[in-house]
Amino acid sequence: MRIYEDLRLVQSRLAALQAVVVLLVAGLMVQFWNLQVVRARHFREQAEHNRSRLVTLAAPRGTLVDRNGQLLVGNRPSFNVVLVPEHAENLDRVVSRLAAALGMGEAAIRERLARRQPYRPVVVKNDATLADIAVLDARRLELPEVSVEVVPLRSYPLAAAAAHALGRVGEISERQLLLAEFKGLLPGALVGQAGIESRYNRELMGKDGFRRVIVNSRGLEVAEAAREPPSDGPNLTLSIDVSLQAAMEAAFAGRSGSAVALDPETGEILAMTSTPAYDPNQFTTGIEPARWASLASDPNTPLMNRVIQGTYAPGSTFKVIAATAALEEGVITPGTSFYCPGQLSVYNTVFRCNTPGGHGVVDLRRAISASCNVYFYQVGIRLEIGRLSKWAKLMGLGAPTGVDLPFEASGLMPSAEWKLRVLKTPWYAGETVSVAIGQGQVSATPIQMARVAAFIANGGRLLRPHFARQAKVPELPPIVRPETIAAVREGMCGVVAAGTGWRARLAGVLVCGKTGSAQVVARARLEKTPAAHELQPHGWFVAFAPADRPRIALAVLVEHGRSGGESAAPVARRILAHYFGLERADPPAEAARADISDTED
Amino acid sequence: MLGVGTGIDRRLVYNVDWVLLGATLFLSLLGVAMVYSATYAGQKPELYLKQLALVAVGLAGMTLAAALDYRRLADRAVLLYVLSVVALLYVLRFAPVIAGTRRWIVSFGFQLQPSELVKLAAAVFVAKLFSEFRQESLGLRDVALPGAAVGLLALLIAREPDLGAAACLVPLFLAVAFLAGLRMRAVLGLAAVLLLSAGLAWPFLKDYQKTRIYTFLDPSLDPRGAGYQKIQSQIAVGSGGLLGRGFREGSQAQLGYLPARHTDFIFSVLAEELGFVGVFVALSLYLLVLWRMLETARLARDRLGAFLVAGISATFAFQVVYNVGMVAGLVPVKGLPLPLMSYGGSSIVASLMGIGLVLSVRMRRFAN
Numbered sequence: 001m002r003i004y005e006d007l008r009l010v011q012s013r014l015a016a017l018q019a020v021v022v023l024l025v026a027g028l029m030v031q032f033w034n035l036q037v038v039r040a041r042h043f044r045e046q047a048e049h050n051r052s053r054l055v056t057l058a059a060p061r062g063t064l065v066d067r068n069g070q071l072l073v074g075n076r077p078s079f080n081v082v083l084v085p086e087h088a089e090n091l092d093r094v095v096s097r098l099a100a101a102l103g104m105g106e107a108a109i110r111e112r113l114a115r116r117q118p119y120r121p122v123v124v125k126n127d128a129t130l131a132d133i134a135v136l137d138a139r140r141l142e143l144p145e146v147s148v149e150v151v152p153l154r155s156y157p158l159a160a161a162a163a164h165a166l167g168r169v170g171e172i173s174e175r176q177l178l179l180a181e182f183k184g185l186l187p188g189a190l191v192g193q194a195g196i197e198s199r200y201n202r203e204l205m206g207k208d209g210f211r212r213v214i215v216n217s218r219g220l221e222v223a224e225a226a227r228e229p230p231s232d233g234p235n236l237t238l239s240i241d242v243s244l245q246a247a248m249e250a251a252f253a254g255r256s257g258s259a260v261a262l263d264p265e266t267g268e269i270l271a272m273t274s275t276p277a278y279d280p281n282q283f284t285t286g287i288e289p290a291r292w293a294s295l296a297s298d299p300n301t302p303l304m305n306r307v308i309q310g311t312y313a314p315g316s317t318f319k320v321i322a323a324t325a326a327l328e329e330g331v332i333t334p335g336t337s338f339y340c341p342g343q344l345s346v347y348n349t350v351f352r353c354n355t356p357g358g359h360g361v362v363d364l365r366r367a368i369s370a371s372c373n374v375y376f377y378q379v380g381i382r383l384e385i386g387r388l389s390k391w392a393k394l395m396g397l398g399a400p401t402g403v404d405l406p407f408e409a410s411g412l413m414p415s416a417e418w419k420l421r422v423l424k425t426p427w428y429a430g431e432t433v434s435v436a437i438g439q440g441q442v443s444a445t446p447i448q449m450a451r452v453a454a455f456i457a458n459g460g461r462l463l464r465p466h467f468a469r470q471a472k473v474p475e476l477p478p479i480v481r482p483e484t485i486a487a488v489r490e491g492m493c494g495v496v497a498a499g500t501g502w503r504a505r506l507a508g509v510l511v512c513g514k515t516g517s518a519q520v521v522a523r524a525r526l527e528k529t530p531a532a533h534e535l536q537p538h539g540w541f542v543a544f545a546p547a548d549r550p551r552i553a554l555a556v557l558v559e560h561g562r563s564g565g566e567s568a569a570p571v572a573r574r575i576l577a578h579y580f581g582l583e584r585a586d587p588p589a590e591a592a593r594a595d596i597s598d599t600e601d
Numbered sequence: 602m603l604g605v606g607t608g609i610d611r612r613l614v615y616n617v618d619w620v621l622l623g624a625t626l627f628l629s630l631l632g633v634a635m636v637y638s639a640t641y642a643g644q645k646p647e648l649y650l651k652q653l654a655l656v657a658v659g660l661a662g663m664t665l666a667a668a669l670d671y672r673r674l675a676d677r678a679v680l681l682y683v684l685s686v687v688a689l690l691y692v693l694r695f696a697p698v699i700a701g702t703r704r705w706i707v708s709f710g711f712q713l714q715p716s717e718l719v720k721l722a723a724a725v726f727v728a729k730l731f732s733e734f735r736q737e738s739l740g741l742r743d744v745a746l747p748g749a750a751v752g753l754l755a756l757l758i759a760r761e762p763d764l765g766a767a768a769c770l771v772p773l774f775l776a777v778a779f780l781a782g783l784r785m786r787a788v789l790g791l792a793a794v795l796l797l798s799a800g801l802a803w804p805f806l807k808d809y810q811k812t813r814i815y816t817f818l819d820p821s822l823d824p825r826g827a828g829y830q831k832i833q834s835q836i837a838v839g840s841g842g843l844l845g846r847g848f849r850e851g852s853q854a855q856l857g858y859l860p861a862r863h864t865d866f867i868f869s870v871l872a873e874e875l876g877f878v879g880v881f882v883a884l885s886l887y888l889l890v891l892w893r894m895l896e897t898a899r900l901a902r903d904r905l906g907a908f909l910v911a912g913i914s915a916t917f918a919f920q921v922v923y924n925v926g927m928v929a930g931l932v933p934v935k936g937l938p939l940p941l942m943s944y945g946g947s948s949i950v951a952s953l954m955g956i957g958l959v960l961s962v963r964m965r966r967f968a969n
Contacts, residue, residue, distance in 0.1 A: 009737075010780050010907050011899050017776060017911070018895045024922045025888045029881065031929045035839040036877040043839020050836065051852045217857035 052225060053084065053215050055121070056186075059206035060152035062233030064166060064196065066242045067268075067469070071157060073166055073197070078153035078285070079128045081136065082121040085113055087145040087215070097143060098124060101135045115187050123188050126285040127153060154190070154197075154284045160277040162245050164305035165269070165405070165467065167195020168280035170287070193283070195305070196238065196467055198406045206233030238467045239268035247578035248273045251571045257538075257561070258306035258446050260465070261554040261575060264454035264544055266473045267463030269403070270552065271575070272447075274306040308401075308408040311443040312557060315516030315564070316354075316371045316500075317540045318392075318438025320452055320488060322379050323368060325391030327484040331382040334487035337363045340374035347430050351377050368491025369499030371515060373437050380436025385427055388435060389415035394479060396451045396462055397444050403465045411448055414441040438516060450555035453513075453542040456492065457550035460485050493547050496569075503569040504543060505588040509580045512550075513543030513572065515564035518557075536560040541568035545576055552579055613964045617667070621893040621963075624886045625941065625956050629656045629949070631883060632867065632942030638849045639863040639870045640944075648863065648944060655946045659953030666957025670965060671725075674958075675905055678729035681722040682750065688715040689757035704761045714947035716758045716766040721955055723754055723770055724912035731781040732905035738782045741790060748774060764810065765923075765937035769916045771795065776915035777908045780898075813933050830860045835930045837866075837873040845876025863944040865936055868928040883942075887921050890956075897963040906962040913955045 035043065064073040081102065088094045095113070099106040102125050109124055116122045124146070125132065133148055154169045170193040176182050181202070182191060191205070192198035209230035214223040248259050248271045258274040278295055287295075295303055304310065314321075326332045342358030344351050353359065353373045359366070367375035380388060392398065398413030412418075414435065416427035434440035447465055455462055460478035478485075492512035495501040500515040517537040539561030544553040554572060561567025570587075577583050633656060637649035674681075688706075692715055696703040705712040730747045751774045759767035779788055803811075837853035840846065851873035853859050859869050872880050891914060898910035917940055924939040926932040938945050940952040 005904050007901075007904065007907065009782055010904060013780050014895055014899045014907070014911065017779075017915075018892065021891045021895065021918050022888065024918070025884055025891075028922065028925050028929065028931075029884055031926075031931055032838065032872065032877055032880045032884075035835060035929060036841055036872065036880065037843055039839055040842040043836050044842065046836045047840035047852055050833075050858055051856050214852075214856070222856065 051214050051216075053121075053213050053221075055149075055211040055213055057209035057211060057228075057230045058151045059208045059230035060232050061154060061169070061190075062204040062206065062235045064204075064236050064238055066238055066240045066245075067270075068241065069237070070242045072162065072238065072240065072242065074155050074157065075152040076155045077150050078126070079130075079133055080123045080149050080151050081125040081128050081132065081146060082149055083113075083124050083146050084121050085116060085145075094143060094145060097139070098146060101139060101143075102128070102132055121147070121149075154280075156280045158242070158245075159279045159281060161249055162240060162272065163195075163277040163280050164274040164307065165195055165240065165272040166280065167197035167199075167405075168193055168283040169197050170283045190284070194303075194407075195405055196236070199404050200236060200468065204233040204236065207231045237469050239263070239266075239270060239469055240272075240467065241270050244575070244579055245271040245273065247271075248575050249275070251574035251578075252558075255558055255561070255567075256300060257556070257558040257568075257571075258310060259554060259556040259571065259575065260307045260447050260450045261552055261579070262450050262454050262463075262465055264457035264463075264550045264553040267451075267454070267465050268469065269465050269467050270579075272307050274304070274310075276300050276302040278302045305405065305407075306557070306559075307446045308403060308405055309445070310557070311409050311411045311445055312538050312540070313440075313518035314397075314438040314442060314444045314449055315518045315537070315540050316373075316438055317449055317452070317514045317516035317542045317555075317564070318436070318442065318444075319368060319371065319376050319516075320456060320492065320514050320542070321392050321395050321397070322376050322383070322388060322436045323364060323488050323491065324395065324456075324480060324484055325388055326379045326383055327364075327487055328391065328480050329383060329387050331387075332364065332379060334364050334483070334490075337361050338367075338375050338378045340372050342374075344374045344377045344433075346377065346381065346433050347428075349430050349433075351433055364487060365491045365494050368488070368514065369494030369497075371495075371500050376436045377433045380432045381429070383432070383436070384429075385414070385416055385432045385435065388432065389413055392442070394462070395455055396448050397442070401445075401447050401451055401465050403447055404467050408447075409445050411444040412441060439519060446555045446557045449540065449542045450553055453544050453555060454550075454553035456485060456488055456512075457544035457553045489547065492543075496543070500563075500565040501541060501543070501569045502588060503565060504541065504573040504576070506545070506573060506576055506580065506582055507585045508582055509545050509576065510547035511543055511545040511573075511576060512547050513541055513569065515569060516540030516542075517563045520560070533560050536562050539564040539567035541565075541572045543572050543576070545580070552576065612967070616964045616966065618893055618897065618960055618963050621890060621897075621956065621960065624889045624893070625953070626660075628883070628886050628890070628941040629659070629953070631871070631886075632656075632939075632944075632949075634848075635867050635871050635874075635942060636863045636944045638851075638874060639854055639859075639867065641849070642855060651946075652944050652949070655949045656953070658946075659950040662950050663953040663957035663960070666954045667960040667964060669958075669961055671906060671909055671958060671961045672903075672965075675725055675729040675732070675909070678726045682726045682754075685715075685719045685722045685726075685754060686757065689719060689754065691715075693757065693760055702761050702763060704763050712946065714945075716761070716763055717947040717951035718954075719754055719758065720766070720769055720773070720916050721913070721951060721958070723751060724773060724909055724916065724955070724958075727751060727774060727777045727912050728905055728908035731777050731908050732903070734781055736782065738784050739778070739787065740784060741787045744778050744783060744787070744791075747778070762807065763936070765935045768923075768935075768937075769919055772915040772919040773912045777912045780908060780911050781904075813935070830866070830934045831930050833858045833860065834866055834869045834928050837869040838929060841873040841876045841879075843877045845872075845874050845879055848874050850874060865924065865938055865943060866928060867943050868925055868939055871942075872928065884925065887925075891918050891921070894956075894959050897959050900966050901962050902966045906965070910959050910962050913959055917952070917955065 060075045066072055085091055095106055095109050099109055112124060113122055169190045172182060172185055172189045172191045192201035209228045211224055212226040213221045214225055216222050252275050256275055260272045261270040339361050340353055340359040342353050342356050354371055359370055359372045362372050362375050392413045398411055400408040400410045419427050431440055435442050460480035461476040489512055492514055495513050496504050496511045501513045504511050504513055517539055519537045521535050539558040541564045542555045544550040556568040556572045558567035633649050633652050636652045640648040692703055696705055699705060704714055751770050755767040755770045837859050853873050854862050854870040859866050862870050894910055894914040898907045901907040920937055920940050923932060924937050927934055938948040
């Protein structure tokens with residue numbers, strides 16, 4: 001017989017357990033509903049983020065070529081070691097392995113990682129060597145989150161030549177990242193940091209492409225989801241003539257200074273040099289801080305483009321401006337003469353001429369060619385500062401020339417209003433006397449003075465110097481009368497033919513110019529310590545040639561070269577000799593010098 | 602097997618729970634499909650075939666278990682218990698260290714995880730012990746001896762270490778003690794004692810176990826480390842959406858972001874690829890299985906049968922709820938397979954054999 005157990009308690013408690021199970025499973029379903037339906041979009045995005053990686057395809061920057069199509073700045077392939085930190089399972093281990101493999105410090109790698117953006121590859125080492133690549137390749141399985149990408153890298157085949165004009169590229173700075181000009185760029189991007197590279201950065205950069213790739217959990221690429229090829233930056237043809245540029249650099253023979261040569265009809269810059277220079281190739285992969293510090297603190301300022309950033313007293317080269325102003329204002333005529341006794345006393349101050357014995361009776365032509373100060377003191381007294389300042393500004397002083405380079409200095413052309421506003425003192429008539437011979441407050445950059453030479457050469461038109469070749473030269477009417485130009489030109493031709501600039505004389509080509517010296521310290525102090533090089537005046541020479549139909553205008557400044565005739569004119573001659581294909585012509589003999597002092601211009 | 606008679610008559614076959622059997626089969630095959638999706642592109646693309654073979658072995662084991670008269674089996678309860686202790690001691694002493702743990706007996710190219718079979722033995726043993734009690738209600742003192750016996754098994758498993766498997770014995774014991782008439786005050790007291798002992802166990806936990814609990818509370822502490830599994834599993838589940846990303850199309854599973862995707866996290870793959878619809882179907886089937894099991898307990902002809910089924914159900918329910926809760930990010934990550942679906946021979950075979958025992962109880966509800 002069967003004995004039935006009493007199962008009532010068991011059965012009622014089982015019902016409770018059933019209820020618990022139903023509740024638990026229902027709770028799970030609610031959670032899945034929450035994850036899969038309510039928050040589905042959020043998680044779908046995270047899954048996408050997980051699996052896809054954006055790889056930038058760097059667009060090569062546009063190359064720069066000279067006016068004859070010769071390469072000035074190009075690109076070469078280089079290898080970057082990159083790491084996506086998010087894909088590293090153990091970042092510390094990856095960093096220490098990478099440091100060992102690449103022979104870098106861990107701190108250097110961490111510094112780069114500190115600037116990362118989420119899920120963006122971080123460049124751990126730029127321009128890695130083939131040996132680095134070989135080491136990484138051998139360890140690929142240990143370091144799956146590390147990869148090597150080939151990027152175009154800027155190369156400057158001319159090295160230091162034309163370095164200041166062409167400029168350099170470098171990693172975008174944190175400050176630049178905030179600027180509208182660099183909108184859309186990421187840390188690590190290479191952008192122009194100086195010169196034409198900086199001025200035409202946007203144009204040259206082209207447009208980066210990208211690849212969207214699907215990666216697995218170890219960061220290895222398994223497929224490509226999308227690709228947009230990069231579009232190369234357009235190539236830029238510059239007005240530079242490489243061979244003239246080389247001749248210009250050679251003409252300086254290691255001396256500090258600067259020179260710029262223009263086409264006087266168009267304003268195109270044929271060559272520009274500033275010495276000492278630097279090799280922009282050092283910057284393309286990020287310069288080492290120590291090397292940067294030594295460049296930046298070098299007392300010879302190799303990073304400065306003296307042509308546009310060096311401001312110097314124009315000295316006697318300013319007489320070209322004073323003469324033009326005086327003729328245009330009718331203060332003098334080409335035939336006006338003054339007597340030069342060797343000095344002039346104005347308002348109880350004695351102003352000396354450059355030749356102690358004086359020049360005797362001088363007309364305008366001889367005043368320019370012999371650089372007679374007394375003549376221009378007289379001109380200054382008659383013009384007064386207002387008209388002198390007006391004409392200097394019309395001829396481009398006191399304002400940037402607008403050359404297509406960044407960070408151009410404007411120099412200074414003083415006036416009575418300027419002095420009252422800035423120095424809070426009235427203008428003294430004696431100051432005009434100094435300014436008339438390019439001393440005192442007036443200062444100018446070499447490119448401004450080259451523009452003045454071009455102004456006289458092209459018949460009185462103020463052109464904007466530039467590198468980028470333009471489709472059309474703007475039609476500018478001359479702002480001075482032809483007679484004025486003719487008279488100033490005649491004086492300038494005399495400077496070379498029989499004056500202070502005789503060292504620029506070139507057999508076969510009539511060169512016109514003007515010497516000048518920019519005082520660094522007061523003349524009295526210099527006489528006490530004549531030997532100190534850094535106290536010597538800077539030598540100027542501005543010129544154009546040939547006289548009848550000028551094709552080139554230039555300005556040369558040799559720092560501490562004493563007089564322009566001595567130091568700058570020979571440099572100009574070498575540049576012109578190359579330009580006219582006359583390198584083999586003999587330099588002018590000592591006998592060719594005229595009756596003029598050549599140390600005082 | 603253990604010298605127990607296996608008489609099969611027509612009435613037994615007539616009382617087979619075909620609904621439970623069908624749901625079990627469906628879940629097993631769904632598991633094979635998900636294992637296929639999770640592994641076909643990997644280094645062992647044939648793993649799903651192995652899983653299929655294991656399901657076949659498990660079905661054979663289930664048939665055997667169903668054919669056994671559970672009462673004859675319960676007569677050997679003490680023997681089963683002793684064998685369990687011996688097997689666990691053997692594992693602790695002699696088993697090879699695999700992934701830092703000693704869980705498997707390896708022989709003839711097969712890996713056997715004794716703890717999975719110990720769960721079944723424990724269910725038989727506990728059911729037998731409690732069915733011997735004749736009191737209307739039980740106090741804590743009454744359950745102390747069975748508790749110590751089960752506690753020893755749990756301790757040995759926890760020493761492997763396999764905390765997940767050890768934890769399975771707790772709901773087993775609690776459920777049976779509850780059904781056997783443990784007073785409600787005692788139930789609450791026992792729960793309190795367990796919570797307290799969990800607190801006392803804290804200093805003895807391994808570092809990785811502590812880390813898992815820390816990162817469960819805040820996964821962002823270590824997104825690449827211990828929090829990684831939880832985050833990636835949630836992304837997989839959530840990105841599946843309502844309809845799923847399609848079979849073999851889940852990016853989290855296919856690109857390897859999901860850890861242990863064919864074993865403990867198989868349900869993540871299902872959630873990602875089949876979406877909420879797939880989750881709903883699978884969870885409904887699990888609920889159906891559990892419901893039919895507890896129904897079987899309710900319909901059992903004796904306390905032994907009811908307790909045996911309840912113990913097996915409690916373990917099964919605990920594993921399903923914990924594993925799925927882990928996939929959904931509700932509980933800390935712990936190595937606990939999902940019954941019927943996770944890849945793993947011992948788990949599949951033991952789960953199916955357990956269901957075989959349930960079937961056995963139901964088949965014999967009218968038999969003498």
